[in-house]
Amino acid sequence: MKRNLPNILTVARIVLIFIFLILAANAGDVDSTTLSTRDLVIRIIAGCLAIIAGATDFLDGYLARRWKVVTDFGALMDPLADKIFVTATMLIVVEFRLMPAWIAVVVISREFMVTGLRMLAVKKGVVISADRWGKLKTAMQMVMLFLAGISWVNLYDLRVDVVWGIRLWYVWLVFLWAIALITVGSGLGYFIKYRALIRPDEPVENN
Template identity: 40%
Template sequence: MNLPNKLTLFRIILIPIFVIVFYLPIKTTFSVLDLSIPLTNIIGTAIFAVAAYTDHLDGKIARKYNLITTFGKFMDPLADKLLVTSALLLAIELRLMPAFVPILIISREFMVTGIRLLAVTDGKVIAASYLGKAKTTTQIILIIVMFLFNLQAETTYMFFTQFDVYHLIVDILMVLATILTIVSGLDYLLKNKHIVFQTK
């Protein structure tokens, strides 16, 4: 197994560790400016950031040294989806974001994965688009900021109900991630509609 594929597997291994950290009985918190950040959030966010960076790293190494494999083509995007989906579901449980944002994102990923699988059956590989990359980057930034700011709602998190700088940053990132999710999903569907509908 080459290095890029090992990095992909390492990213998958980090996912349960990232999630479990948030359930550890550690009560230590740090006060930074007006924020109270639990130690578990700091550790968990660091693990998530490392996992997200391996996505950039494995792709870069694979392209530079011509180490692209069928395993990597399939497992790399799957690992990304597992990482982001796990973080989003955890954010719902911690009341850090409204549920409809992850629902949109996860639905989009299922659609894209379905189209990719259809393409594979025809012997085709669909390259990632710039919109898709922008969407992923925005989601990763949102997740890191969200867990570090730790702006837990008392009931359900709602957009633009509080107007301090921290809530505004998170809300703007959520809106941007949602828009990019919808736009990139529609762009992906339209560009590959011939695969979906089996037309020339």
């Protein structure tokens, strides 16, 4: 059971995300200023599923490390499940006009490029561990998705609400720009540090 539980959680994350997408696609009109009870309930359920899916990301990795359980399936599917999660949730945030599309493209592109670099590293026996900038990027993305999610379920409206005389949308855009810059910077950091994976004439530093 211990050997299979992290993999089960990984598969469950993918299933939850697809259920989330189905619910989100039927959670009311994008331009609607008021939500029906039905749409509100659907959004709350979808939001809870996204939170659970995000939690499994941390839990399956924690259990795999604690129990020293590493499988080929987990090594392949866990990063893919992470990318599916990020891509799906950001596309919904973009669809409901809570994020400019270019920021989603930047974040998603970085995720897949770094994943490709990690796959290349594995072939050469190199382990690329997350550095502090990568961890900061992940933390900020999770905060961003959480804030966008609670706005989406209508607890507040990022687009129109004002706090202390400041429109939340402007604060939100600054936060999104910070995420984009850190995302790009952390991605470049990996490619610079592990450039020898692409240029075999240089020695590779293994962490």
